[in-house]
Amino acid sequence: MAIxxxxxxxxxxxxxxxxxxxxxxxxxxxxxxxxEGAVVAGDIIFIETGNYVLDSAYDFSARDGTATSPIxxxxxxxxxxxxxxxxxxxxxxxxxxxxxxxxxxxCVTFQFKTGDYTILRxxxxxxxxTNTVLMGNYCxxxxxxxxxxxxxxVVRSAINIATGSIFYNNEILSANCYGLASAANCRVKYNYFxxxxxxxxxxxxxxxxxxxxxxxxxxxxxxxxxARVVGTIENNTFYNCGQATIETTGYxxxxxxxxxxxxxxxxxxxxxxxxxxxxxxxxxxDARCNDMWDGVDVxxxxxxYPNVTLNGDPKFKTPGSDFELDTGSxxxxxxxxITLGV
Amino acid sequence: xxxxxxxxxxxKRKSMLNIxxxxxxxxxxxxxxxxxxxxxxNVFPPDINGVVxxxxxxxxxxxxxGATVVRGTNKHxxxxxxxxxxxxxKQGNPIEPRDKADFIKCKLSILxxxxxxxxxxxxxxxxxxxxxxEREKIENLKSDDARLKQILIDSGKLPPQKGGK
Numbered sequence: 001m002a003i004x005x006x007x008x009x010x011x012x013x014x015x016x017x018x019x020x021x022x023x024x025x026x027x028x029x030x031x032x033x034x035x036e037g038a039v040v041a042g043d044i045i046f047i048e049t050g051n052y053v054l055d056s057a058y059d060f061s062a063r064d065g066t067a068t069s070p071i072x073x074x075x076x077x078x079x080x081x082x083x084x085x086x087x088x089x090x091x092x093x094x095x096x097x098x099x100x101x102x103x104x105x106x107c108v109t110f111q112f113k114t115g116d117y118t119i120l121r122x123x124x125x126x127x128x129x130t131n132t133v134l135m136g137n138y139c140x141x142x143x144x145x146x147x148x149x150x151x152x153x154v155v156r157s158a159i160n161i162a163t164g165s166i167f168y169n170n171e172i173l174s175a176n177c178y179g180l181a182s183a184a185n186c187r188v189k190y191n192y193f194x195x196x197x198x199x200x201x202x203x204x205x206x207x208x209x210x211x212x213x214x215x216x217x218x219x220x221x222x223x224x225x226x227a228r229v230v231g232t233i234e235n236n237t238f239y240n241c242g243q244a245t246i247e248t249t250g251y252x253x254x255x256x257x258x259x260x261x262x263x264x265x266x267x268x269x270x271x272x273x274x275x276x277x278x279x280x281x282x283x284x285x286d287a288r289c290n291d292m293w294d295g296v297d298v299x300x301x302x303x304x305y306p307n308v309t310l311n312g313d314p315k316f317k318t319p320g321s322d323f324e325l326d327t328g329s330x331x332x333x334x335x336x337x338i339t340l341g342v
Numbered sequence: 343x344x345x346x347x348x349x350x351x352x353x354k355r356k357s358m359l360n361i362x363x364x365x366x367x368x369x370x371x372x373x374x375x376x377x378x379x380x381x382x383x384n385v386f387p388p389d390i391n392g393v394v395x396x397x398x399x400x401x402x403x404x405x406x407x408g409a410t411v412v413r414g415t416n417k418h419x420x421x422x423x424x425x426x427x428x429x430x431x432k433q434g435n436p437i438e439p440r441d442k443a444d445f446i447k448c449k450l451s452i453l454x455x456x457x458x459x460x461x462x463x464x465x466x467x468x469x470x471x472x473x474x475x476e477r478e479k480i481e482n483l484k485s486d487d488a489r490l491k492q493i494l495i496d497s498g499k500l501p502p503q504k505g506g507k
Contacts, residue, residue: 011350011373028373029397029413051350053375055399055415057441106352108377108399109419109427128379130425130465151379152421155464163477184481206481 002069004042006087007034011050019045022081028052035060042069044087046076047103047123049096054110054127061136065117070140075103075122096122097143099171107132116162120144131160131181139165148174155199157181163206167191174199179219184208193219200224201241207231207250215323216241225250233258235335237323239316243269244289253277257335259314260284260292267292281336285311345369354399355379358386366409368392375399381418381430423458424466441467448472 007019013027019034026034031045032054039045039060065071075096080086085094096102105112107127114120116136122143125133128150135141139161148158156177161167163183169190172179178199182188184206193201194217201219202211207228215237216222222238223245225231230252237259238244243266247253251274260267260282267289268279275297284292315329316322325332345366354377358366367390374395376385381402386393391408400416419427419440426445428436436454439445445452448470458466468474483490494500 027397051352051373053350053352053373053399055397055413104352106354106375106399108354108375109401129427130468155425163481183477184484205478 002042003044003088004040004069005044006090007031007039007043007045008048008081008086009045010048010081011052021086022048022084025081028054032056032058035063039063039071041065041071041117044072044074046074046080046090048081049075049077049101049103051104051106053106054108054112057110057113058105058107059111059113061113061115061134064115064136065119067117067138070117070119071115072119073121073123074119075101077101099124099145102143102145114139125159127158128156130156132157133159135159135161135165137162137164137183140168141165141170142168143170145171146173146179148177148179150175150177152176157203161186172196172201178203181205182209186210187212189213191215193217193222196220204228204231207252210234211236215239216244217320217323221246225253237261237316238263238267238284239319239323240264243267244284245269246271247274248272249274251276255282256280258282258284259331260289261314261316261319263289263292265290266294268294268296270295270297273297281334283311283314283331283334287311288313343369345371349374351375356385359384361387363387363390366390366393370394370396371398372396373398376403378402381420381434382432423461425462426465426467428454428457 008022009026009031013025013030015024017026017030018024019026036059076094077096080090080094102122102124104124107125109129111129111134112125113134114136117138118136119140124145126147126149132148133146146158148156150156158172158174158179160181163185165186167186167188172193173195176198179193179196180202182204185208187210189212191214196219198220201216201222203224207230210232212234217239220242222241225247227249229250232254235257240262242264244260244263246269248271267284286292312330314331315326317324317326349372352375354375377399382404383402385403386406388406390406393409394412396412398414400414402418405411417429419429422428422436427440429438429440430436438452442452444467448467450466450470495502
């Protein structure tokens, strides 16, 4: 990984506001000017805990990183500034890993747009516009929070990632709109999608995505595949969704080891029976999810239905807030061991 | 004097009408957001004096006579049926898209008369975004094995098949 320069930003800025160190940290307007016009591949920007309100689109989509020198934007606590740690001296323990520490970008009605090969870490984005955060190809998003707080029910997403991106360990909510939209071949893992009662938790617009170890909690539709082909949905928890997963004409899905609990309409809904889907070892049944396998092609040779489908209350420790499996859960140690690869 | 209480914070969708004017008077509020969903909203006490808003988001907010705005934004707009923000007049009539450059990039009309009569399902600039359309074309092609194979055959990069599997 080749690093170009380190830059610094805090809510009010400091000194010359040229970002070279904390004593001369950018404020938000200065950072925006820098990112839109001067940031280069390999730059690492540290943003300190605090509020950053946008008054225009924050658009550095024309400034790409590269595979070996991405542009990184990392939220940090006040500790490095107060201790005089600049640039390379900033420690991993300085990162704003806790939700209370994350810098808050109030995008209001403006987009935050990145180029390709951008890394976002430890930042909270909130806004009321389509794709509040719109990212380029091959980006990495980790430990961020996204909230589309638009007050009307329309098709808007809190965050949109493009081809080949990685989306790990984030929190996504959206009262009236969608959560995450993505292009093809993205990896979406360890995220908490919740309280999206009027939209989709995650909607890819192309196939080839891998969706693993996520929690989808209190969402109209947890995962909406539309007609996207080939996807992997493994080890996710769908709780209290209208429908856990919807697919229309897509095929080539691998759906293994998911827990589906409390769906009010469907567990899995396939509006057209397609083949080459592989369902195995998922937990959920009609009694607890209304219609667990609505429209799923039960004759497909590639799947085993419903023989290994487990039943009963999965016994989360505190449903709705703590999804760890409690003592006596029928899901404990019953996941199928999966080895991916060729 | 910087107003530390109201600087670098988000107060969007909140009313300040019940806050005493003296909390704002003769001070600079920097880098804060006071956005409202409804255009021409009264947010601040009308009798504030000597107040300067610097780099603030004051969209859809009426600025009292005793305040001045330095940089930042203070436009009035609403979402129309195309799911885009349009600058509106005091009667709420659209004048032009707030993000006019995006409309032009997407070759969309910026005339209010061309706003769809029925609400669209997604923002019109997203539907017509050339970068997105191009990307989806490529991704659809990649997932269409038969078409991809034919293109490779046509370009001479793959020998033609003679039947069978």
